[in-house]
Amino acid sequence: MDTPKKATQMATPLSKFEDSPVFNYINSLSPIKPVKSLPVTQTFNSLNFSSPPSIFTSPHISAHKETRFLRRNNCLGLSKPEFSSENGNKICRNDGVANDASQLYDNSAELQENFDPRVSMEEVSVEASNDSKFAIELPQALKYDCGSPGCDSNPCNIESNCMTEMASTSVSVVQFVQEASENGASEADVRLQRTCQMEQKNEVTGCEWESLISDAADLLIFNLPNDSEDFKGLMQKSLDSGGRYASVTPRYINGQPIMEMIDPVGTDHQNGMEHQSTQPGETSILNDELDECFTGDPSENGVTAMGMSNPASCKPISNLHRGMLRRCLDFELVTRRKNADGSSNYGSSVILHSDEKFASEDKQLVPLKPGSDSPRCMVPGIGLHLNALAITPQENKNIGIESLSSVRQISLPGANASFHSPENCEDPHHEPLTSASTERDIVAVENGVLLAEDASQTSAYLAEEEYNQNSPKKKRRRMENAGENESCKRCNCKKSKCLKLYCECFAAGVYCIEPCSCQDCFNKPIHEDTVLATRKQIESRNPLAFAPKVIRSSDSLPEVGEDTSKTPASARHKRGCNCKKSSCLKKYCECYQGGVGCSINCRCEGCKNTFGRKDGSSSTDPEAEPEDEEMEMCEKSGVDKRFQKTEFLSNEEQNPGSALPTTPLRLSRPLVQLPFSTKCKPPRSLLSIGSSSGFFTGHNYGKPNILRSQPKFEKSLQTAPEDEMPEILRGNCTPCSGIKTSSPNSKRVSPPHTILGSSPSRRSGRKLILQSIPSFPSLTPKH
DNA sequence: GAGTTTGAAACT
DNA sequence: CAGTTTCAAACTC
Incomplete structure (x- = not known):
């Protein structure tokens, strides 16, 4: 007919x-x-x-x-x-x-x-x-x-x-x-x-x-x-x-x-x-x-x-699944959560979206690759958004092994990981609660529309995930630290049950996984309800509790004027730090950890933040103070910071605007991920991000890579001469911007800086994404 | 790996 | 809002 x-x-x-x-x-x-x-x-x-x-x-x-x-x-x-x-x-x-x-x-x-x-x-x-x-x-x-x-x-x-x-x-x-x-x-x-x-x-x-x-x-x-x-x-x-x-x-x-x-x-x-x-x-x-x-x-x-070859056909399929899974990770997680143990349901739809976005945007999905990278890393490192990515690796493994049939499993493990499956921890991946939830929401609510909205959105979702991860600098740290080795490692909570912001995993909106050394952990899919309830409580208290701490100054921060000059990335810590003894030169300082300079908001004493002093000295002006130490610090952190900054920026971009507590994560994730996608390759922690980043094109690539590399870089940088570090940092700046731009929706849409920063266009895109996306991953995931 | 330091988060 | 306590990461050895 x-x-x-x-x-x-x-x-x-x-x-x-x-x-x-x-x-x-x-x-x-x-x-x-x-x-x-x-x-x-x-x-x-x-x-x-x-x-x-x-x-x-x-x-x-x-x-x-x-x-x-x-x-x-x-x-x-x-x-x-x-x-x-x-x-x-x-x-x-x-x-x-x-x-x-x-x-x-x-x-x-x-x-x-x-x-x-x-x-x-x-x-x-x-x-x-x-x-x-x-x-x-x-x-x-x-x-x-x-x-x-x-x-x-x-x-x-x-x-x-x-x-x-x-x-x-x-x-x-x-x-x-x-x-x-x-x-x-x-x-x-x-x-x-x-x-x-x-x-x-x-x-x-x-x-x-x-x-x-x-x-x-x-x-x-x-x-x-x-x-x-x-x-x-x-x-x-x-x-x-x-x-x-x-x-x-x-x-x-x-x-x-x-x-x-x-x-x-x-x-x-x-x-x-x-x-x-x-x-x-x-x-x-x-x-x-x-x-x-x-x-x-x-x-x-x-x-x-x-x-x-044909044999490959199977593999390809698996690969496809991987891609799907990876992309879908978050969604899957969500679905899994929903299904709980019922592994049967994947958030496939959701996952698919994510995947699609990733794939579509990036074919580079590389992030997915992350899975290929070290699964472990992926899982742990990624954190939420990342988690998904992290999961992906596992998924990849699973997929590879299991093949299509395994898809579910894969999806479960990978994407859902966070959601994990039934096995909380086992799921290796934490999953970004938020992401999962968000995904779900999106899927359920928006369904086709959301999906249709596009890769950008998916990217947004990813970004959210990333956000989750990113927002928690710690995660990155972990990622970085774990980076290569510890990628899996997460939190070591002993008393908080991983239900407080003390817990990096929880703060990041992801479930704790095996790598975590936490005790009496409730931050597992099994306790999803508890986790969500706790999250809600915390958010009720502080809507921004789960939002990225670092924000792009230009966009959202009022501080911008001041800080922008200070902080290389033009990003700032929302709340600012209260450092008294660390001189904002150690990771104790959230600003430093985030790779951003201290701003007016900071109440730190003796601020020597290489990224930018509260006083106004910018990171770029390291000389002002203990350059040597700072330099080293900077280098180490610098790299990290770069990442963080970039990530943060992206997050901020997402968040800032969002500033909304809940939504931010999603946005951030997408952004972050995008950059990462480029990274795909090695960066473990970033992997997740990278996967997402895959979307991004050139600009993003650089950034993502950087981000991913950070962990490694950090180490290497640490050892490496200071001079190099600074350069890197410098380079980072640009990359960051690039990342920012790319991160949000997807590379395509936004031009780098403008987008990231305040550019309305970018926001609009993000906003859209945000809207489509459920607020925070964490909360939404469950119900 | 154990212990210390640090500052955020949580609590009052 | 300020002060104190709790907590876990970051750091040091």
């Missing part, structure tokens, strides 16, 4: 594409048929930055990423919307929300055009296959992505539905979805199933898919708890599809693989070999992103993906 239409539609678009020089170029490049499709995709891209086109658009990695994000978001949104509402249109819209695609969706004609290219792609690849496949093909492709990991027929259907929706055929899609949900007998479904089966044969596993499949109908329904799982599946699917799309297009361009990907079934026709490679690649796309984060080399992604 739809297929014929599509075919017709396709024809038009194809012609257009063919006309385009790009198309011709592509054709010339790739002997494979797909070439046509490629050009088309590109054209689409140019035409619409939106998701569908983007998916196909191979062109730029970034574009892909974006597309991924968009798509993911779309998918998510779609899935949710679909579930929530049966209207395909709505779904499309939701998808479109994140991306321009929405417009496309809105306009059937546009959609068709966009789709057409895809279809054309499919056709090309599938040509042998029936026209009807076109419509199906897209879905298949999507499925492919999802399915590659191991899709079940059902999942495929779902995916296909999503894809179709995503693609364009809102109506047809809807029908498909409905059919799938209802009967799953639609032709498209059948084909999809076939494709999925094919894929399954080729690739292995799709453990999650199984669940997804089983839940396909449910997914449509999407109920909260269980939905989470479904959501995950959906999200994953969507994500996968999205990611694949993006990746696919390029691949197509590069070679047939893409085509294959698109047409699992048809692809076989073309080249089994390619298929494998492509599939892996596709699946790997997301993985690649993740991997990129891990490896830090986006460029390699493609290679890795390609390199991945």
Whole structure:
């Protein structure tokens, strides 16, 4: 039914594409048929930055990423919307929300055009296959992505539905979805199933898919708890599809693989070999992103993906999951919490969002990678937001081991970690209570919308998480300290039961995990209620209790004028310190610890804060005082400070504006994470952040990296000559700014400084995020 | 690793 | 709001 239409539609678009020089170029490049499709995709891209086109658009990695994000978001949104509402249109819209695609969706004609290219792609690849496949093909492709990991027929259907929706055929899609949900007998479904089966044969596993499949109908329904799982599946699917799309297009361009990907079934026709490679690649796309984060080399992604063989397919899937998980960590945590032990429900939906955001924004998700990094570190270090990240590592491990099936587990451990699962501590990750909660809230409340809102939001969520972590300087410290070794280590509370701000974990909004040496700890998922209640109490007393302590002076702080000059980062400690003996030259001083200069708010005595004295001497003016000592301190802390500052800044950016106690975290997280994403690589503590940061682009990268590195740097710096340190610090400043900018919503949106600082635009973005995001992670998580 | 120092958080 | 106590991190040895 739809297929014929599509075919017709396709024809038009194809012609257009063919006309385009790009198309011709592509054709010339790739002997494979797909070439046509490629050009088309590109054209689409140019035409619409939106998701569908983007998916196909191979062109730029970034574009892909974006597309991924968009798509993911779309998918998510779609899935949710679909579930929530049966209207395909709505779904499309939701998808479109994140991306321009929405417009496309809105306009059937546009959609068709966009789709057409895809279809054309499919056709090309599938040509042998029936026209009807076109419509199906897209879905298949999507499925492919999802399915590659191991899709079940059902999942495929779902995916296909999503894809179709995503693609364009809102109506047809809807029908498909409905059919799938209802009967799953639609032709498209059948084909999809076939494709999925094919894929399954080729690739292995799709453990999650199984669940997804089983839940396909449910997914449509999407109920909260269980939905989470479904959501995950959906999200994953969507994500996968999205990611694949993006990746696919390029691949197509590069070679047939893409085509294959698109047409699992048809692809076989073309080249089994390619298929494998492509599939892996596709699946790997997301993985690649993740991997990129891990490896830090986006460029390699493609290679890795390609390199991945069938066996890899499984891995890729796992990777995908990782990405999903990572991104979703927070959400998962939340969901897990909700579900409590019921591991079954993941906050998948939420997670997906987060993941999507991360992935989308950053393909770099690297943060995810963090997982790859040392899981431990990730978990512990990350803290909340970070936690998620931290968790991710574990997740990654789990994922790797468990594979798709493990997804739940992974998600649980990783994302939820914080939420943890049932096992409080065991969950290694603390999870950012807040983040989890926030995620949940978001998911539950905003659902598709939030998701759709986009990566930016997701980033925001992440930022929140980060915030949580960041806000607690301590966490960073831990992270840093633990950094490499102790990453896992957290608190050592003995009397506070980890339910007071004395506890870094609690203060950070994360659950205590194994690394913690706390006694009688109640800051565990098991005691979620208690934790939340306590948090509320504390917040009731001091709404900003969980807000980041360091704020960007420029933005929120009134102090700004003064401090800005003082503090390198232009960040200040909200309350200021009361140091009397440390001269604000040790970490006892929160200002120093935070890498910010002391401000008017400080009541410190004998302030020698290298970052900026209360008097006005700026950190930049270290000479003023004991430079030597300070320098050293600075260096050590300097690095940290940088991080902290950057983080703080980001936080502040988020928070400051927020200044709102509750919300801040979320914001901060996203920001922080973004920067981190770039870091992906090594920084443990930051890992989480890094993962999030992945979104950010260049600027962010630098910052994130720095942040991550901090811990290491600190150590190294400590040992290193002072001179170097100062430089670093100096460098940090810029990085920080960059980070700031990037951090908030996502790199894209904001320009660095302006955004961070006071720039309204930035705020607006953040605000949006904040709004969408539940207030503090900690509180929300539970209920 | 144990003990001390420090300053924030919590309490009054 | 100020003073005191409690607490855990930071620091030192």
